[in-house]
Structures are given as structure tokens and as C-alpha cells.
Amino acid sequence: MKRLSISVLLLALVHIVAAQQAVIRGDFADPSVIQVGDTYYAAGTSSNWAPGFPVFKSKDLKNWEQTGSIFPDLTSWADFYYWAPELNYDNGKVYVYYTAHKKGGNLCVGVASADSPEGPFKDHGPLVCQEVGSIDGFPIRDENNKLHLIWKEDGNSVNKPTPIWIQEINEERTALIGEKKELFRNDTPWEANLVEGVSVIKNNGYFYSIYAAAGCCGPGCTYATGIARSKSLMGPWEKYSGNPILAGQGDWMCPGHGTAVTYNGKNYFMYHAYDRSSNKYTGRQALVRGFEFTSDNWLRFTDEYLTPTNLPKQYTVTDTFDKGKLDLQWNWSVFNKPDFELKNGRIGLQIKDDRELYIARKIDGPNYEATVETLPSKSALAGVALVGDDKNLIYAAAKQDSIHITLVKDGARSSLGKFPVKGKGKQLFLKMNVKNNTDISFSYSIKGSEFTALKIAAPDITFLPPWDRALRAGVLAKGVQGEVAVIESFKFESK
Structure with missing residues (x-):
């Protein structure tokens, strides 16, 4: 038995080494x-x-x-x-x-x-x-x-x-x-x-x-x-x-x-x-x-x-928006280029109309987390999103008194829940956790350490993304024209 176990282990190691x-x-x-x-x-x-x-x-x-x-x-x-x-x-x-x-x-x-x-x-x-x-x-x-x-x-x-x-x-x-x-x-x-x-x-x-x-x-x-x-x-x-x-x-x-x-x-x-x-x-x-x-x-x-040697499958990327220009990881829709300002280690997204406005980065595995640190305003929503395209996405976004989880499918919006913010703080952290590609959940924190789950019925997001594209995880703003949603930081963790 011991000899067989060693053989099986060696075969597994060979497979791992040889895997493309x-x-x-x-x-x-x-x-x-x-x-x-x-x-x-x-x-x-x-x-x-x-x-x-x-x-x-x-x-x-x-x-x-x-x-x-x-x-x-x-x-x-x-x-x-x-x-x-x-x-x-x-x-x-x-x-x-x-x-x-x-x-x-x-x-x-x-x-x-x-x-x-x-x-x-x-x-x-x-x-x-x-x-x-x-x-x-x-x-x-x-x-x-x-x-x-x-x-x-x-x-x-x-x-x-x-x-x-x-x-x-x-x-x-x-x-x-x-x-x-x-x-x-x-x-x-x-x-x-x-x-x-x-x-x-x-x-x-x-x-x-x-x-x-x-x-x-x-x-x-x-x-x-x-x-x-x-x-x-x-x-x-x-x-x-x-x-x-x-x-x-x-x-x-x-x-x-x-x-x-x-x-x-x-x-x-x-x-x-x-x-x-x-x-x-x-x-x-x-x-x-x-x-x-x-x-x-x-x-x-x-x-x-040929296999990369400097790219671990588990990693963390953080953007504190303290550079003079937007980081290369960010993408946006060709139909909705964001107006933004980078200032004092923050990004301000200026809302142009009633559409969701976002910047997002590609994912590269089935399991990951994205955390957005917002400065909530009285009316503009800011938060974290999983985006297929302009008409297909899911997000959790907050203003000072509440958090809203919304699903958009073929351009039609559905509210998955509205939650009061318990506790007060200058910042609010919203986290999105994805497992096995489609098992998605959201949580929030006042201080960024202990997170409280936002309990919703498990949404079906298998319709994401469009046929020739892939998902992006990122930062989202929603409100009325002229409002500005402010983001302090974004953290992406590939699990």
C-alpha cells in the first residue's frame, strides 16, 4: 500500500509539472x-x-x-x-x-x-x-x-x-x-x-x-x-x-x-x-x-x-488611487467612458446619466474577492460590481444610510435587497465574494476588518458574460447627473 501511494503521488506530481x-x-x-x-x-x-x-x-x-x-x-x-x-x-x-x-x-x-x-x-x-x-x-x-x-x-x-x-x-x-x-x-x-x-x-x-x-x-x-x-x-x-x-x-x-x-x-x-x-x-x-x-x-x-514562473494563482492586488494616472489593470465600456478625477489618494467618478458607471479589471480564476472602500454620500451610490457588459451585471452599492444590491439582466434592473447601514463611520467597505464562477455573495464593514453578510437569495448569474467576452470585477457608481461617487481603495484577491 505504501509503495502504491508513493507511485500515485509521483504520477500526480508529473501531471502537475507537465500541465499547460x-x-x-x-x-x-x-x-x-x-x-x-x-x-x-x-x-x-x-x-x-x-x-x-x-x-x-x-x-x-x-x-x-x-x-x-x-x-x-x-x-x-x-x-x-x-x-x-x-x-x-x-x-x-x-x-x-x-x-x-x-x-x-x-x-x-x-x-x-x-x-x-x-x-x-x-x-x-x-x-x-x-x-x-x-x-x-x-x-x-x-x-x-x-x-x-x-x-x-x-x-x-x-x-x-x-x-x-x-x-x-x-x-x-x-x-x-x-x-x-x-x-x-x-x-x-x-x-x-x-x-x-x-x-x-x-x-x-x-x-x-x-x-x-x-x-x-x-x-x-x-x-x-x-x-x-x-x-x-x-x-x-x-x-x-x-x-x-x-x-x-x-x-x-x-x-x-x-x-x-x-x-x-x-x-x-x-x-x-x-x-x-x-x-x-x-x-x-x-x-x-x-x-x-x-x-x-x-x-x-x-x-x-512554456509556463510562467512569476505569476502565482493566488495573489492580491490593491489600488489606492494615489498615482497620477489610472492603473493599467482598469477597463471600461466602449459605450460609457467614465469621467473621473484622481486626487488625494481617491478616485471620484462623475455620474453622467442614469446608467451604471464603472471601471473594472479582468478575473483569471473561478474563485476571488473584490473589496471597495467608499466614502458614502447622501445620494450617489458607490460600490463593488461584477460586470459582463453595460446591460448585464450585479453590484452592491451604498450611500450614507443604506446598501443596495442590484441585478441587471438584458438591461432590466432587479433589486435583490436594501439594507440599512448599522454603525457610523467616514468610510464603508463593500466586499464581493465569488466561488466556483457563479456562487456570489456580498458583505460590508465600517472599519474594513469584521464584515457583516448581506443576506440575499442566491442569484442566478450564469447569463454573465456576453458570448465573446469575459467578466470584470471592479468599482461602480450610480446616481443622477452631476453627482460624484468617491472611492478610497480597491482590493482584488484571486483565491
């Missing part, structure tokens, strides 16, 4: 990565969260820190769905080809440029806007060094096939030139209703297209990764008979949409997948896995996973 881990945890879909000098930079989808497209940097593809975002103030031509930023470093300049929804139109592929991956970026506007939408732009030079743009026509949005197009682009990256040509489309059973997220690399006389197919998002996702190859960039393209070459495995499901990169002479692929335990609540997270070329000139993934 996200290198950028939490919501970071469609990652793109480039190398500039000895540093790697990655950008990911921000969808309807602002700022647009967070940017991270790393020396080893394993340990990443955020440097900022590509569009701190978004763009003038687009209003939402900031998807799939594709970084490109060419001739000493950095470019990003990205998807966004054109005001009054549909999805387009745009481009911006900068002298450094850390910006600032100058937006050059949309390059291609097809009637049903154009997404997932990828730049590549052909065998004659001519620059081209590859993208997907978003036919699946209207129940049509999804051609992958290519067209030459001028060296200024301001316009497509010549005629577009189809490379391939979804025409095999495993690809289902779409192919997308094309990333092209070259090796041994071949162009290889690593692409994603099937359903991208949510608990019912079917996403997987395939490969196609061609001697010429313009085709004909041959799909691998053994596709998909990367599918769900271990703790991760629905892998796809990434970028190939080299590190220490080896090939790696940075892509996204869902953690099975937290799925849509934490969103699609960034992973890095090795791959190699085969003797018959195809490509296969190895079992080499």
Missing part, C-alpha cells in the same frame, strides 16, 4: 506576438472593453507585463468590437492590423502604425469593409517580397461560407491595390461554419497557414486549429488530411487563433483557449506551445509548453 498553464491569464483572446530586438510584444482582443487592445511585453514568452494599449482613446471611425490585433514589425516600423465595427456600417480591417510597440500608434483607418464584414487581417510578403493582406470575409454572420482572401497592399499600408483572390474557405466537416484567424509562416520552400475553424466562443465552443500549405502565397493551397492538428486537451478547450514565433531557435505558437474550470467567465486565455516541421513538410505541435 496560461502565460497571460484571463481575457486575452486572439493573441498576436512579435519580436523587436530581445523583447517580445503581444496584443489581444479587447472587444467592447476599453482601452483598445492591451499590449504586453516579455523577454522569454513566459513572463509578461502590460505596457499599455494600442488605442487608449479608441479610433474615430469605429465604435465597438475591437477584435484580433495583428502585430507586424517591418523595416523598423510597427504596424497593427485590427478588426473593428465601422460606425453606421459593419466589421472592417483597419491599420495603425508606431515607431515602437509601446506606441503611440497613429491610426490610418479601414483598409477593407465588405458588406457582410471583414475580419482577422494578417500581413505577409510573397516569394517576390510584395506585401499582401490576408483576411476573412465574415460570411458565417449571414449563414454563408467564409472565404479567406488575399490582396496586395501598398508599402505605406494605406490602401489595397490590384485584385483580391480567394485562398481557401470552410469546405471540410471539422471546419463547420467558418475558417478564420489565419497566421502564415514560411519554411523549406512552403508557405504554411495556421488557421482556426468552427465555433469560437462560450461553453459550447468547438474551435480547433488546422494547417494548410502552398509553394506560392497565391496558391493553390492544400489542407492537411489530418486536420485539426490542435484540439482540446487536458485543462484547455477550443484552442485557436494565434501567431507563430521563434525563441532560442525553436518554434512556438501563441494562441488562446478556454480553461475548462472557468470557461466563459475568465474568457479565452493566452498559451504558448511548441511546434516542429515534419520530414514530409507538414507541421505538428509538440508537448513543450
